[in-house]
Amino acid sequence: MKPNRKTASILSVVAMGLGQIYNRQYIKGILMLLLHGLGLYYIVLNLKEALWGIITLGEKAQQLELVGKVYKMVPGDHSIFLIVQGLIVLFGLIVFGYVYIANIKDAYKVGKSLEQGIRPHNFIESLKYVSQHRFPQLIISVPLLFVFFFTVLPLVFSVMIAFTNYSSPKYLPPANLIDWIGFDAFKQLFTLNKWANTFYGVLKWNVIWAVLATVSTFFGGFGVALLVQSTRTRLKSVWRTIYILPFAIPSFVSYLIMRNMFNSQFGPINQYLKWIGIQGPSWLSDPTWAKVTVLLVNLWHGYPISMLLIIGILTTISKELYQAAEVDGASAFQKFRMITFPSVMYSLSPILIGMFAGNVNSFSAIFLLTNGNPANSEYQFAGNTDILITWLYNLTMNQGNYNFASVIGIIIFIILATLSIWNVRRTRSFKEEDLN
Amino acid sequence: MISAAKLKKIVGDFSHHLLLIVIAIVTIYPALWVVLASFRPGTALYSEHLLPERFTIEHYLELFREFPFAQWYMNTLKIAIVSMVCSTFFVLLTGYAVSRFRFRGRKSLMSGLFVLNMFPSFMSMIAVYILLLNMNLLNKHSALMFVYSGGAAMGYLLVKGYFDTIPRSLEEAARIDGANHWIVFFRIFVPLSRPLIVYLSVTSFAGAFNDFIFAQMVLRTKEQQTLAVGLYNMVSSQFSTQFTLFAAGCVLVALPITLVFMFFQRFLVEGLTAGADKG
Numbered sequence: 001m002k003p004n005r006k007t008a009s010i011l012s013v014v015a016m017g018l019g020q021i022y023n024r025q026y027i028k029g030i031l032m033l034l035l036h037g038l039g040l041y042y043i044v045l046n047l048k049e050a051l052w053g054i055i056t057l058g059e060k061a062q063q064l065e066l067v068g069k070v071y072k073m074v075p076g077d078h079s080i081f082l083i084v085q086g087l088i089v090l091f092g093l094i095v096f097g098y099v100y101i102a103n104i105k106d107a108y109k110v111g112k113s114l115e116q117g118i119r120p121h122n123f124i125e126s127l128k129y130v131s132q133h134r135f136p137q138l139i140i141s142v143p144l145l146f147v148f149f150f151t152v153l154p155l156v157f158s159v160m161i162a163f164t165n166y167s168s169p170k171y172l173p174p175a176n177l178i179d180w181i182g183f184d185a186f187k188q189l190f191t192l193n194k195w196a197n198t199f200y201g202v203l204k205w206n207v208i209w210a211v212l213a214t215v216s217t218f219f220g221g222f223g224v225a226l227l228v229q230s231t232r233t234r235l236k237s238v239w240r241t242i243y244i245l246p247f248a249i250p251s252f253v254s255y256l257i258m259r260n261m262f263n264s265q266f267g268p269i270n271q272y273l274k275w276i277g278i279q280g281p282s283w284l285s286d287p288t289w290a291k292v293t294v295l296l297v298n299l300w301h302g303y304p305i306s307m308l309l310i311i312g313i314l315t316t317i318s319k320e321l322y323q324a325a326e327v328d329g330a331s332a333f334q335k336f337r338m339i340t341f342p343s344v345m346y347s348l349s350p351i352l353i354g355m356f357a358g359n360v361n362s363f364s365a366i367f368l369l370t371n372g373n374p375a376n377s378e379y380q381f382a383g384n385t386d387i388l389i390t391w392l393y394n395l396t397m398n399q400g401n402y403n404f405a406s407v408i409g410i411i412i413f414i415i416l417a418t419l420s421i422w423n424v425r426r427t428r429s430f431k432e433e434d435l436n
Numbered sequence: 437m438i439s440a441a442k443l444k445k446i447v448g449d450f451s452h453h454l455l456l457i458v459i460a461i462v463t464i465y466p467a468l469w470v471v472l473a474s475f476r477p478g479t480a481l482y483s484e485h486l487l488p489e490r491f492t493i494e495h496y497l498e499l500f501r502e503f504p505f506a507q508w509y510m511n512t513l514k515i516a517i518v519s520m521v522c523s524t525f526f527v528l529l530t531g532y533a534v535s536r537f538r539f540r541g542r543k544s545l546m547s548g549l550f551v552l553n554m555f556p557s558f559m560s561m562i563a564v565y566i567l568l569l570n571m572n573l574l575n576k577h578s579a580l581m582f583v584y585s586g587g588a589a590m591g592y593l594l595v596k597g598y599f600d601t602i603p604r605s606l607e608e609a610a611r612i613d614g615a616n617h618w619i620v621f622f623r624i625f626v627p628l629s630r631p632l633i634v635y636l637s638v639t640s641f642a643g644a645f646n647d648f649i650f651a652q653m654v655l656r657t658k659e660q661q662t663l664a665v666g667l668y669n670m671v672s673s674q675f676s677t678q679f680t681l682f683a684a685g686c687v688l689v690a691l692p693i694t695l696v697f698m699f700f701q702r703f704l705v706e707g708l709t710a711g712a713d714k715g
Contacts, residue, residue, distance in 0.1 A: 135617045136537035143526035143589035150586025154560030232452045242460045248697030252646050253690045257470050266482035308705045409559030417554040
């Protein structure tokens with residue numbers, strides 16, 4: 001018996017595909033050899049610079065240099081591009097390494113079956129095998145590739161930025177280089193007077209906002225659902241259809257409309273209040289009223305979905321339960337407290353927590369209604385109604401404080417991840433289930 | 437004579453319906469106000485009366501005359517439909533793979549995707565921008581399609597929850613008849629998950645339709661813009677002067693989406709609860 005598996009494995013360690021060719025899988029072997037050549041070429045060409053770029057973030061800033069007889073602006077290293085390009089090369093290396101190991105395993109396996117006298121798959125058979133037995137990996141490869149490029153890669157980059165001094169105006173490529181500063185940005189955010197002040201203030205309002213927004217829409221929806229489903233109500237479906245409207249209108253349109261409705265000078269709300277003799281407040285420019293307004297608008301926008309969900313649950317509660325309670329002499333309130341409320345909460349608590357997580361980050365509501373305003377002079381680039389995500393947006397798009405923005409992003413992530421992992425662990429979908 | 441009990445019932449019914457009517461008015465009012473404003477002559481936000489003295493469609497015509505509104509419509513539809521198809525397909529495939537197959541790394545894949553979803557998407561905005569710049573995709577619609585459908589797989593949990601409830605026996609019967617994985621997917625899973633697919637399609641369509649943040653960052657020229665960006669700019673740059681025009685824009689933008697949502701509302705609610713624990 002020829003020692004196929006040993007030779008094949010060793011050959012494929014030397015170069016991808018050699019073992020396969022030795023195993024008489026010629027097409028596969030040649031393709032892999034090609035891949036090996038291309039991959040090696042790319043890595044040798046780029047790896048050194050990629051590592052250098054990520055570690056040093058560039059060494060030569062843009063500067064004036066004497067070119068011939070005149071001073072010219074000579075472009076230096078662009079730290080940000082160095083990070084992105086470095087990451088791409090490193091990810092390429094990881095993929096290459098993975099394929100390399102798979103190749104050795106494959107050569108070993110095929111070599112083993114050769115020893116046992118089993119004819120190796122030809123190329124067509126290999127393809128068939130993959131499409132049958134590696135089907136899940138095959139179908140998720142494209143979606144995952146997208147996730148990888150448009151989510152993972154940018155996120156890794158952004159997390160790295162949190163550990164640099166990438167911020168306007170002093171550290172802004174291409175004019176300047178940026179540097180690794182470790183956890184300094186975190187420390188500054190928590191301790192530097194103005195930043196810490198802003199952070200705790202914004203965080204506090206963010207939590208209040210998320211709690212009140214969730215609770216108000218949920219119980220608002222609950223109340224309306226009970227009202228609609230009440231035995232007194234005529235034409236239930238008509239009411240339901242009317243109440244769904246805020247859910248159906250695209251949210252950004254609603255918020256923009258609302259911003260105009262609450263305009264304190266020309267908006268209709270203050271106009272109507274005037275008719276009945278009330279001088280309306282400045283809804284969007286007074287710090288307290290602005291908070292009330294965003295919560296009110298959010299209630300308007302969010303109660304229909306809770307209502308729909310709760311009506312769905314209400315219709316599934318068995319009538320016999322209520323009849324039994326009536327026989328026992330329960331009042332309407334007791335029936336609600338002992339039957340309706342527990343049933344709804346039991347079914348909807350995961351969704352409720354999901355809604356809470358969504359409200360923590362409800363960007364459009366705040367951004368479109370107040371844009372974080374009214375401004376708060378004690379805050380660093382934030383206003384009274386800013387929540388973390390809108391502050392992050394402002395820091396990124398308008399202020400150029402990229403490293404602080406990234407730190408805030410990481411904090412939002414920690415908050416949401418804690419909440420969601422705790423939540424999802426309780427749901428059926430995530431528990432390790434056996435195939436039914 | 438009306439008895440006291442009957443009177444009490446009548447009053448009760450009346451106040452019950454009065455409350456329903458008040459809620460209905462508050463609910464509908466903003467939409468009604470914008471629709472009426474869009475037919476009002478003049479440009480001002482302020483108006484003495486709710487009902488316009490004279491109805492005009494001038495603002496609607498102006499939208500098409502002064503802005504590339506039709507072009508924005510086409511852009512938005514194109515981007516939203518492609519993103520919808522891709523992201524729905526991606527997330528269904530991912531859900532199918534993790535629900536029906538056991539493969540190495542499945543658990544870590546599931547946790548990984550789930551955790552990724554917790555990062556705020558704006559956090560990586562700058563990096564996405566640099567990537568798009570490097571790929572020469574700025575000011576192109578394909579960039580938005582990539583970004584919108586890029587994260588689709590992260591929503592797999594809902595699909596998995598739904599697919600998990602489809603009995604395995606159905607699929608086994610098909611396999612005995614010689615169906616392969618694709619046939620099982622398209623002939624059994626897809627038809628059985630209509631509410632889920634409607635939910636996924638409508639939400640991803642609306643997501644692409646509503647986005648003005650990424651769209652504004654990527655699309656530079658007026659001709660390439662989408663409705664959301666156009667409308668946002670219209671109101672943020674010149675709102676007190678051209679309010680009625682903005683109102684007309686709102687009506688045209690909101691109408692199709694609103695109708696779709698109203699039409700599919702039952703599916704949307706079913707979809708939302710599909711992944712949840714029902715005990």
